[in-house]
Amino acid sequence: MAKVLVFIDNPGTALKKSSLELLTLARSLGESVVALNGELHDDVTAAFGEYGVSAVLRPSVRDLNDYLVAPKAAYLAAAAQSTGATIVLLDNSPEGKEVAARLGIRLNAGVITDVVGVDADGTAHKSVLAGSYNTACKATTPVSVLTLKANNVTPEPAAAPSAPEVVTVDVPVGSTDAAARITAREQKVASGRPDLTDARIVVAGGRGLDGDFGPVEELADALGAAVGASRAATDAGWISHDAQVGQTGKTVSPQLYISAGISGAIQQKAGMQTAKVIVAVNKDAESPVFEIADFGIVGDLFDVLPQATAEIKKRKG
Amino acid sequence: MKIIVLVKHVPDAQFDRHLNGEGYTTDRDESILSELDEYALEAALQLAEARGGSKAGNQVIALSMGPAGAVNSVKKSLQMGATEGVHLTDAALAGSDAAATSLALSAAVRYLNQDAPVDLIITGMASTDGETSLVPAQLAERLGLPQVTFASSLDVDGGRLVARRDADTSSETVEAALPALVSVTDQINEPRYPNFKGIIAAKRKTITTLSLADIGVDPAQVGHAGSWTAVTNAEERPPRTAGTIITDEGDAGIKLVDFLAAQKLL
Numbered sequence: 001m002a003k004v005l006v007f008i009d010n011p012g013t014a015l016k017k018s019s020l021e022l023l024t025l026a027r028s029l030g031e032s033v034v035a036l037n038g039e040l041h042d043d044v045t046a047a048f049g050e051y052g053v054s055a056v057l058r059p060s061v062r063d064l065n066d067y068l069v070a071p072k073a074a075y076l077a078a079a080a081q082s083t084g085a086t087i088v089l090l091d092n093s094p095e096g097k098e099v100a101a102r103l104g105i106r107l108n109a110g111v112i113t114d115v116v117g118v119d120a121d122g123t124a125h126k127s128v129l130a131g132s133y134n135t136a137c138k139a140t141t142p143v144s145v146l147t148l149k150a151n152n153v154t155p156e157p158a159a160a161p162s163a164p165e166v167v168t169v170d171v172p173v174g175s176t177d178a179a180a181r182i183t184a185r186e187q188k189v190a191s192g193r194p195d196l197t198d199a200r201i202v203v204a205g206g207r208g209l210d211g212d213f214g215p216v217e218e219l220a221d222a223l224g225a226a227v228g229a230s231r232a233a234t235d236a237g238w239i240s241h242d243a244q245v246g247q248t249g250k251t252v253s254p255q256l257y258i259s260a261g262i263s264g265a266i267q268q269k270a271g272m273q274t275a276k277v278i279v280a281v282n283k284d285a286e287s288p289v290f291e292i293a294d295f296g297i298v299g300d301l302f303d304v305l306p307q308a309t310a311e312i313k314k315r316k317g
Numbered sequence: 318m319k320i321i322v323l324v325k326h327v328p329d330a331q332f333d334r335h336l337n338g339e340g341y342t343t344d345r346d347e348s349i350l351s352e353l354d355e356y357a358l359e360a361a362l363q364l365a366e367a368r369g370g371s372k373a374g375n376q377v378i379a380l381s382m383g384p385a386g387a388v389n390s391v392k393k394s395l396q397m398g399a400t401e402g403v404h405l406t407d408a409a410l411a412g413s414d415a416a417a418t419s420l421a422l423s424a425a426v427r428y429l430n431q432d433a434p435v436d437l438i439i440t441g442m443a444s445t446d447g448e449t450s451l452v453p454a455q456l457a458e459r460l461g462l463p464q465v466t467f468a469s470s471l472d473v474d475g476g477r478l479v480a481r482r483d484a485d486t487s488s489e490t491v492e493a494a495l496p497a498l499v500s501v502t503d504q505i506n507e508p509r510y511p512n513f514k515g516i517i518a519a520k521r522k523t524i525t526t527l528s529l530a531d532i533g534v535d536p537a538q539v540g541h542a543g544s545w546t547a548v549t550n551a552e553e554r555p556p557r558t559a560g561t562i563i564t565d566e567g568d569a570g571i572k573l574v575d576f577l578a579a580q581k582l583l
Contacts, residue, residue, distance in 0.1 A: 139545055140544070187486065307571060
């Protein structure tokens with residue numbers, strides 16, 4: 001049976017949903033082994049058992065977080081070699097993709113990013129050119145490295161839990177030599193909302209908000225959604241650049257995407273058109289976003305959004 | 318300082334883009350300089366200008382790998398202010414994945430390193446066609462360089478670079494010794510437009526054309542043959558069609574919630 005190595009970086013006290021998705025996919029492809037970086041809490045160990053992980057690898061050094069990606073890739077390459085893994089799975093975050101990139105060179109392995117599904121034979125599926133094509137691709141090398149987009153696998157614990165053994169992997173000497181060092185880190189204030197890229201629902205606002213993200217935030221909170229924005233809104237400084245959805249921002253594929261006051265220029269469409277359901281609210285009936293919306297409302301978002309928020313609260317009691 | 322900026326000729330995202338032929342490669346008609354590479358070029362020009370520009374010996378070399386048309390991206394870079402251009406082109410490069418692309422580019426960088434060492438390689442955060450953002454990290458790995466990706470500010474001082482990068486949960490200050498590779502986001506600057514003077518000056522600048530033989534790369538290591546991934550199928554997604562469109566008559570918010578409830582999204 002194929003060995004599948006899953007990289008999980010700093011899980012903290014509980015595994016994120018995207019990590020559970022990786023573990024579920026891994027188990028469908030073979031025997032799953034986790035390469036962990038960071039602290040290993042008891043609850044996380046228990047979750048690995050529930051998801052049928054056979055072993056948890058930990059790095060021999062504890063300073064991987066002080067550098068950008070290169071030593072993490074060196075650690076993961078050592079972990080892949082020591083376990084004989086033929087598939088390595090990572091999350092699709094910018095850092096996940098970069099670790100995958102460097103790992104691919106170290107292992108002479110093909111790297112496929114933005115994966116939404118993997119067949120038993122290792123064929124990966126993804127969408128390209130801003131969601132206009134669905135493609136199937138496969139590594140032609142003995143080892144393949146895949147980064148999985150969130151929200152494409154339903155997390156499911158294993159039928160029979162496992163008791164993973166914990167093994168230390170030696171991080172190669174010198175792997176921090178050619179790495180950029182992090183000299184300062186400021187934590188941002190947590191919004192309490194879901195991560196934009198992982199969220200099941202996204203409510204996004206644009207130019208039509210005229211500087212006031214209140215109605216978008218209130219609707220998002222009523223729905224348990226993440227808040228997104230068009231480039232016009234982030235460039236205007238109405239909301240942090242982290243919230244930008246689109247070709248030069250984040251690509252999201254949630255179950256539901258609500259677009260408010262965004263005309264839907266191609267760069268914005270590129271970031272969200274793989275959403276399962278798209279709702280658009282815009283004053284201008286000619287907005288391109290209405291060409292792709294499943295449900296479109298021509299109207300003033302300052303009337304429509306608060307009314308919807310109040311109605312959701314009422315129905316949820 | 319000697320700075321190489323990677324500039325890619327990509328299909329214009331304003332038009333429909335297509336995958337064609339063996340290996341489902343991108344149709345490169347209607348191509349332009351990748352918008353995200355303009356930020357990389359601007360960052361390089363600002364670093365060079367702060368050090369006295371080309372008169373003080375600072376070089377900004379625009380390097381593009383791609384078919385004949387890719388020279389247009391090199392030319393635009395020269396018009397914006399790059400001091401020289403390099404076009405790596407060879408029929409065998411067609412269909413290269415990120416690993417093969419980074420192999421060819423690493424050989425081109427080594428070639429350009431011969432007369433005077435390269436201090437810095439600057440790239441955009443991703444190309445606007447493949448969008449994998451793998452090439453900068455793979456190029457750094459192949460060249461044994463530190464990489465600083467997604468920089469939203471960049472400064473070089475005494476053989477070290479200092480950059481800021483903003484992630485979702487934190488902002489970081491990072492440092493690396495030169496030579497190094499940096500990819501920059503679209504937050505770092507406002508790229509300049511080529512002005513008339515720049516366009517005239519560009520006509521007198523040198524564009525060097527390199528083949529695989531020039532940089533010592535075996536054609537079997539690149540292109541479809543040398544890639545480590547292969548596209549086995551590509552299907553155009555049916556375009557999304559418009560659904561129900563209503564005009565607000567005072568109750569659209571409630572109709573919206575009815576729609577969400579019917580879709581089991583509440």
